[in-house]
Amino acid sequence: MSAARTALIIGGGIAGPVTALALQKAGIESTVFEAHPTAADGVGATLTVAPNGMRALAVVGADKAVCAVGQPVPGTVMADAQGTVLTSTPGLPGLPDSQTLSRSALYRALHDHAVAQGVKIEHGKRLVEVREGPAGVTACFADGTEATADILIGADGIHSTVRTLIDPAAPGPEYTGLLGFGGFVADSGVRPEPGHMTFSFGGRAFLGYWAVPDGRVCWFTSLPSAEPLTAAQVKELPAAGWLAQLRELFEGHQPGEALLAHTGADDLLCTGGMLMMPPVPRWYRGRMVLVGDSVHAPSSSSGQGASQAAESAVELARCLRDLPDPEAAFAAYEALRRPRVESIAAAAVQTNARKAAGAQAPAQRFFPTAEQMFGPVHRHSIDWDQPVSAA
Known part of the structure; x- marks a missing residue:
């Protein structure tokens, strides 16, 4: 299989525009296809892009667009049910501020920044079928149109269509x-x-x-x-x-x-x-691969959904840049990302179990510092210039 020079990205939420920007930086031309007729204004609640997510966005130059519409909330306070402050940290040293904003504001900021950088985004394109051949992959949309490129990337969220096309037996959320x-x-x-x-x-x-x-x-x-x-x-x-x-x-x-x-x-x-998504057995097949919530959506208790999507978008582009064969690039990408995203998801499962236990939950005797609680995840960074080796 020849090196990927063009890509179809299915999904225009968070992962889609960031993937397009990262591919552009890697010298790969892409088009984003979004099922909804317009940008997702007013959709979703409030979320946080953590420092590691902001670092990933900085790689593709999208961090400033997010900062322009977000509220910096770098500090963390741990308190008990009586209102007693147990620890207070102004922010982890050396990291960018976490940004809190509505999901729709994040969608709009990433969409508009990508378009301003020359990324093509088409709306009203609901994927219904994919055809793979020796020369490329063709996406067929509900409106009767088609598009062909070297690879197809599923950035279509937790209810991903591409995930079921890659593996009909794939688990759902x-x-x-x-x-x-x-x-x-x-x-x-x-x-x-x-x-x-x-x-x-x-x-x-x-x-x-x-x-x-x-x-x-x-x-x-x-x-x-x-x-x-x-x-x-x-x-x-x-x-x-x-x-x-x-x-x-x-x-x-x-x-x-x-x-x-x-x-x-x-x-x-x-x-x-x-x-949340359980572990997905197959991240890719042939010319198709998954990114973001379509393959590794942790529960919102993690505070990492958007940040992990941004990290994966950048890492996928690095792998496609450095490994000529797409399947080799996809394998390297999965090897880089699977351990991290599954660890974060597993930690969120434990958090959810404590929340669901309600009044039966044992009293918490140890309150971690912000560094202990967030440092291992928030201090992660991606070196764009570091070459990727095959898995």
């Missing part, structure tokens, strides 16, 4: 047993430390919160549920009912009780069942 909720609250009396995200452990539930620039407090938590409801299904039920459950869960919690008391039904954000 798994439910973590938790429903995600959050909100923005004004005048609650809660005063988070500026520039810090607080993680409150203990009691009957976990709570995260920080101050946003307009003076409100953004909070997030999870509610154990046997039923894996989607965000739409959660919203079909009265918000007052969900608030009642959350307020009962945080009764006596500082400051969860105050935050929930000042959250109105219209302020409640419901993200639905928290999903």
Whole structure:
């Protein structure tokens, strides 16, 4: 198989534009095909791009675009259910700030930056079939159009079509047993430390919160549920009912009780069942390969979904740059990435188990420092100029 010089990227969310930018840096021309008719404005809740994700974005020059729309929240506070601060760290030395922003703002920033750099993005292109041949791979879309290139990259998210084309027996996303909720609250009396995200452990539930620039407090938590409801299904039920459950869960919690008391039904954000990908046996086949959430979506408890997608996009481009045969490049890419992403996903599974245990969870006796908790993941960096060897 000859070296890849052109690529079709299926999916225009987070991984798609970053992959296109990385391939461009590697000298490979690509086009991004997105199923939705427009950019995903207003879709999704709030997320964080961690320092390692910002470093990966810096490799392709997209970090400044994200900083322009994000809120830097470098610091970390660990607290207990009584509001006692256990540790407070202004940020890990030598690393860029974590950036907190809405998922839709991240989509838009990456989309617009990629387009400004000459990346072609086509909307309304839902993949339905792929044909592989000795000279390339052809994507067939629902609107009757086709496109052909040397390789095809599935960046189409946790419900990936490309994943099932590579391996019809591939696993799908798994439910973590938790429903995600959050909100923005004004005048609650809660005063988070500026520039810090607080993680409150203990009691009957976990709570995260920080101050946003307009003076409100953004909070997030999870509610154990046997039923894996989607965000739409959660919203079909009265918000007052969900608030009642959350307020009962945080009764006596500082400051969860105050935050929930000042959250109105219209302020409640419901993200639905928290999903994650189990280990995927096949990352590639022939001229097709997976990147981002399509192959390694950790649960949101990891805080690493977007960052791992960016890392994988850059590493895939490095491998395609240095290894002429695409299958050899894909094998090297998987060897570089699988241990790291599966380790992060496994750690998030443990976090989810503690959250789902609720009141039965044992009291936490050891509160790690920010360096202990985040350092091994956040300090990861990619050396773009380092040549890649075959797996």
